[in-house]
Amino acid sequence: MATQKQQENLLLTEHLTFPPISLLDEIINSINLVLYDLVDKLETGLSSTDPSNLGYADQYAAERRAPERDEEGNEVYPEARLEIEEGVQKFETLMMGALDKNFDRLEIWTLRNVLCLPEDVGEWVRLGHYENLTIPQKDPKITPETLHALHRKLLETQKLHAALIAEKTRNDAQIRKLRSLLQPPGPKPGPRSSTSPTKAKDMGMSGEAPFAFLSHTPAAQDLGVQSLPQNGTSASTESRTPLTTHTTFTASQLPYLRELLATLKPHLSSTALPLRSEGGKEDLANERRVYIESQSKRILERRGVDTVDGVEGVIEGPRVRTEEVRGLEDLVQGLGRGREVDEMDVS
Numbered sequence: 001m002a003t004q005k006q007q008e009n010l011l012l013t014e015h016l017t018f019p020p021i022s023l024l025d026e027i028i029n030s031i032n033l034v035l036y037d038l039v040d041k042l043e044t045g046l047s048s049t050d051p052s053n054l055g056y057a058d059q060y061a062a063e064r065r066a067p068e069r070d071e072e073g074n075e076v077y078p079e080a081r082l083e084i085e086e087g088v089q090k091f092e093t094l095m096m097g098a099l100d101k102n103f104d105r106l107e108i109w110t111l112r113n114v115l116c117l118p119e120d121v122g123e124w125v126r127l128g129h130y131e132n133l134t135i136p137q138k139d140p141k142i143t144p145e146t147l148h149a150l151h152r153k154l155l156e157t158q159k160l161h162a163a164l165i166a167e168k169t170r171n172d173a174q175i176r177k178l179r180s181l182l183q184p185p186g187p188k189p190g191p192r193s194s195t196s197p198t199k200a201k202d203m204g205m206s207g208e209a210p211f212a213f214l215s216h217t218p219a220a221q222d223l224g225v226q227s228l229p230q231n232g233t234s235a236s237t238e239s240r241t242p243l244t245t246h247t248t249f250t251a252s253q254l255p256y257l258r259e260l261l262a263t264l265k266p267h268l269s270s271t272a273l274p275l276r277s278e279g280g281k282e283d284l285a286n287e288r289r290v291y292i293e294s295q296s297k298r299i300l301e302r303r304g305v306d307t308v309d310g311v312e313g314v315i316e317g318p319r320v321r322t323e324e325v326r327g328l329e330d331l332v333q334g335l336g337r338g339r340e341v342d343e344m345d346v347s
Contacts (some may be wrong), residue, residue: 008116008117011117011125011127012115012116012117014127015127020111020115021107021111023115024103024106024107024110024111027103027106028099028103028107031099031103032096032099035092035095035096035099039088039091039092039095042088042091043084043085043088046084046087046088047081047084051075051077051080052075052077054080056077056079056080057075060077180209181209181210181211181212182209182211182212182214182215183209183212184209184212184216
């Protein structure tokens with residue numbers, strides 16, 4: 001259970017949109033930054049000043065000491081740097097202590113007299129955004145665990161929403177990229193324009209939109225393909241082309257066809273197909289034999305084979321004529337006679 005002071009701080013934080021203590025912290029941090037800057041500049045100024053101007057020459061003279069000299073003959077006071085660092089550090093510590101002491105008083109006084117509410121008033125204060133707000137009755141089912149689960153669900157929903165937005169952006173970019181392949185570029189204004197629309201369309205198809213011919217040519221228009229608007233123009237109304245209409249109608253009839261198929265399946269399983277008689281089987285075999293013979297005959301005739309006597313036992317290739325056979329026989333006989341003469345001469 002929050003105390004009365006905690007409830008008061010919560011109310012002030014909701015009203016001011018920031019914790020009251022954060023205002024005082026910002027003031028103190030700003031003063032500390034100014035003090036650090038002052039100390040750094042003070043140390044830089046003292047270190048860059050000639051030690052003789054800071055009274056070290058008079059101190060050495062009073063103590064009857066001769067200062068050391070460097071290679072260039074300038075007087076050197078070794079203890080000057082060490083005393084400057086120690087003095088600056090003591091000054092910083094003194095100033096920080098004074099600031100902490102006084103600003104602690106400022107913080108206490110401000111929280112008690114300025115950033116506070118009078119006693120017994122916090123319970124009766126109602127902020128502007130709570131006006132006309134109906135507070136529901138306490139529900140015992142709502143527990144811290146359920147609120148935490150709802151909070152996590154809200155966070156996951158926001159993440160999903162952001163992911164969907166990013167996916168939608170990527171999809172839009174991809175669609176624009178694909179449309180650039182199908183959309184021919186719009187006419188470019190210039191002093192001279194071509195009077196041939198076909199030439200301009202061909203130039204756009206072959207250049208920036210290589211696939212524009214799929215939807216912007218006369219052949220595509222004859223098939224009913226809907227053409228996309230050119231770049232730089234917007235279509236006021238979307239008209240359905242015949243191809244789109246037929247496709248939509250066919251897709252809409254698929255569920256009805258499935259229902260018909262489901263109703264026909266029981267009848268197919270219970271109904272027997274008519275069987276052929278024995279004579280019908282012989283007729284089917286004869287028809288098959290005639291078909292095979294006719295097709296074989298046509299193929300052989302294409303290759304130059306004479307099929308007058310039928311196609312059974314025919315050797316594939318051109319037919320040998322009688323004159324060719326007689327010529328081959330005479331040639332073989334002549335070769336045989338020549339071989340016999342050679343054998344007689346050798347003997």
